Amino acid sequence: MPQITVRNLSKTHRVPERAPGLAAALRGLARRSYRDVEAVRDVTFAVESGEIVGFIGPNGAGKTTTLKMLSGLLHPSSGEASVLGYVPWERRPAYLRRISMVLGNKSQLYWDIPPLDSFRVLAEIYGVPPEAYRETLDELVAILEMEPLLTKPVRTLSLGERMKCELVAGLIHCPAVLYLDEPTLGLDVSMQGRLRRFLAEVNRRRGVTMILTSHYMADVVALCPRVILIHHGALLYDGPLAGLAHKLAPFKLIHVSLGNGHRTDLVRSLLSPDVELIEQDGAQFTIRVSRDGAPGLTARLLNTLPVVDLAVEDPPIEAVIDQVYQEGQVANAGPQAE
Amino acid sequence: MKLRGGLALIKATWLSWMQVRSFFFLLAFGWMIPPLIYLFVWSTAAGSGTVGGMTREGFVAYYLVLIVVNQLTYSQTNWTVGDVIRYGGMNSLLLRPLSPVFDALSSEVAGKVVYLTFVVPVTAVLAVILRPELHLTLRNALAFVPAVALAWALRFLWGYSLALLAFWATQADALLALQDALIFLLAGQVAPTVLLPGVLRTAALVLPFRYMVGFPVEVLSGQLDRVGLAVGFAYQVGWLTVALVAFLVIWRAGVRRYSAVGG
Numbered sequence: 001m002p003q004i005t006v007r008n009l010s011k012t013h014r015v016p017e018r019a020p021g022l023a024a025a026l027r028g029l030a031r032r033s034y035r036d037v038e039a040v041r042d043v044t045f046a047v048e049s050g051e052i053v054g055f056i057g058p059n060g061a062g063k064t065t066t067l068k069m070l071s072g073l074l075h076p077s078s079g080e081a082s083v084l085g086y087v088p089w090e091r092r093p094a095y096l097r098r099i100s101m102v103l104g105n106k107s108q109l110y111w112d113i114p115p116l117d118s119f120r121v122l123a124e125i126y127g128v129p130p131e132a133y134r135e136t137l138d139e140l141v142a143i144l145e146m147e148p149l150l151t152k153p154v155r156t157l158s159l160g161e162r163m164k165c166e167l168v169a170g171l172i173h174c175p176a177v178l179y180l181d182e183p184t185l186g187l188d189v190s191m192q193g194r195l196r197r198f199l200a201e202v203n204r205r206r207g208v209t210m211i212l213t214s215h216y217m218a219d220v221v222a223l224c225p226r227v228i229l230i231h232h233g234a235l236l237y238d239g240p241l242a243g244l245a246h247k248l249a250p251f252k253l254i255h256v257s258l259g260n261g262h263r264t265d266l267v268r269s270l271l272s273p274d275v276e277l278i279e280q281d282g283a284q285f286t287i288r289v290s291r292d293g294a295p296g297l298t299a300r301l302l303n304t305l306p307v308v309d310l311a312v313e314d315p316p317i318e319a320v321i322d323q324v325y326q327e328g329q330v331a332n333a334g335p336q337a338e
Numbered sequence: 339m340k341l342r343g344g345l346a347l348i349k350a351t352w353l354s355w356m357q358v359r360s361f362f363f364l365l366a367f368g369w370m371i372p373p374l375i376y377l378f379v380w381s382t383a384a385g386s387g388t389v390g391g392m393t394r395e396g397f398v399a400y401y402l403v404l405i406v407v408n409q410l411t412y413s414q415t416n417w418t419v420g421d422v423i424r425y426g427g428m429n430s431l432l433l434r435p436l437s438p439v440f441d442a443l444s445s446e447v448a449g450k451v452v453y454l455t456f457v458v459p460v461t462a463v464l465a466v467i468l469r470p471e472l473h474l475t476l477r478n479a480l481a482f483v484p485a486v487a488l489a490w491a492l493r494f495l496w497g498y499s500l501a502l503l504a505f506w507a508t509q510a511d512a513l514l515a516l517q518d519a520l521i522f523l524l525a526g527q528v529a530p531t532v533l534l535p536g537v538l539r540t541a542a543l544v545l546p547f548r549y550m551v552g553f554p555v556e557v558l559s560g561q562l563d564r565v566g567l568a569v570g571f572a573y574q575v576g577w578l579t580v581a582l583v584a585f586l587v588i589w590r591a592g593v594r595r596y597s598a599v600g601g
Contacts, residue, residue, distance in 0.1 A: 124346035
């Protein structure tokens with residue numbers, strides 16, 4: 001049985017709205033106008049125990065809203081969810097003791113005292129027995145190699161060091177489910193890598209189920225065998241990361257290098273609305289072509305041009321995501337929630 | 339579990355505040371200034387005679403007790419509740435299996451300890467210099483303890499409920515400033531309640547503000563007879579009940595709204 005089940009979850013916010021300027025401000029005093037914003041629309045998915053799921057989508061897609069509903073901070077407009085057998089927004093203490101949410105832009109540490117003191121407070125709040133606390137702390141501190149940070153006031157730590165502390169703070173009560181909202185926000189490449197390895201290790205050792213949102217595709221590629229893509233509040237894709245490109249990017253990239261005497265005009269003569277030249281560097285060309293058109297174009301290139309080298313590739317995941325974010329390819333994709 | 343968590347919160351808040359204690363000492367110093375001004379105004383007015391039956395030494399005693407009671411009951415925590423709600427800090431608190439009110443309560447207790455390490459010695463020095471006259475009886479001393487405790491609970495809950503209106507209005511802090519102004523006027527700071535003129539005096543006796551500061555001061559400085567004491571406690575408990583109900587209603591509705599619109 002899945003650990004997290006979400007069925008037809010929707011959330012509509014009512015936001016106050018007014019035109020700029022003094023006159024509009026005065027009108028707003030008398031009568032406020034509101035606009036309904038559908039932050040999440042009819043989202044359905046399930047997550048098994050111990051899974052790591054990447055929740056991706058552009059800014060404002062509804063990722064954080066969904067996580068807030070699952071952590072009990074937000075009440076949905078309609079739909080159902082069950083996590084560990086609890087309805088999250090009932091916010092029962094027994095539920096809150098078994099989950100954790102780490103927000104990349106919010107801290108739950110005390111600023112002026114060492115993180116060790118904050119960890120102790122959290123352990124008391126969550127009712128963690130002293131032995132279990134010491135054991136968990138030692139393990140997490142060892143994996144993150146952060147022993148020297150424990151006794152420094154939090155305000156003196158760097159962003160990356162603080163994030164390490166946030167993760168320990170979020171895991172000190174050994175939650176079964178961990179929600180991570182942009183945990184690597186603003187961190188340098190090497191710190192991002194260390195935190196990813198840490199999360200993978202925690203997942204492996206403790207079997208913590210994780211739902212992670214991130215704008216860094218490297219996070220998702222490294223950690224999430226499965227991704228859920230959400231756009232304008234609706235679920236666009238649910239499945240393995242590798243399948244995302246196949247499903248959402250109906251094109252291939254052909255890299256072709258021509259030998260001596262190459263002719264750009266011959267390459268250009270092959271172009272059409274379905275066949276685009278997207279990069280040229282001397283005698284090297286990158287052509288974008290629909291999946292169906294790729295074999296035909298490859299044959300024509302080989303027959304008509306002095307080809308030295310040719311490679312057919314799926315587009316990089318960032319390019320696929322970028323295209324979806326910009327165009328919202330709902331029509332081509334269609335949800336695949338199985 | 340709640341007790342252990344609460345105690346740990348108090349300790350962490352206290353440790354955290356002791357790191358910046360000079361800031362809190364300055365705050366506490368600032369809060370001492372208005373009562374000190376009125377101490378000098380009234381003791382000068384009394385001169386070698388009396389005003390409303392109070393001598394110069396009586397005014398000194400009244401205001402020195404008021405300085406300590408004001409610090410004991412002042413809920414500085416409430417000023418930060420609005421920001422916690424506005425800037426999303428409430429999210430972290432709501433994710434914990436412990437009501438956020440414990441966070442405010444721990445700040446209260448930790449704050450009192452920090453402030454009193456400043457205020458008590460300063461008041462003691464002032465007492466040595468200004469020679470107050472306090473006719474302390476066992477009855478008044480014993481009644482003072484619950485009067486201060488109830489005064490703190492009333493002032494805290496009243497202010498906390500006002501601060502929670504930040505769930506609806508972005509600038510609910512303005513109401514706290516209004517509360518402070520009314521306390522200044524009606525809770526025995528500008529003048530002891532017995533000296534207030536007609537309508538103001540009636541308002542002071544009926545409204546909750548006197549029971550947040552002035553009442554315990556009057557109890558300890560021996561201004562109240564048996565009936566005055568009983569009526570005062572009845573008002574205090576009555577207003578505390580009202581504040582408690584208001585808090586529960588506003589808290590539940592506020593969290594419901596917060597989870598409807600998001601933080």
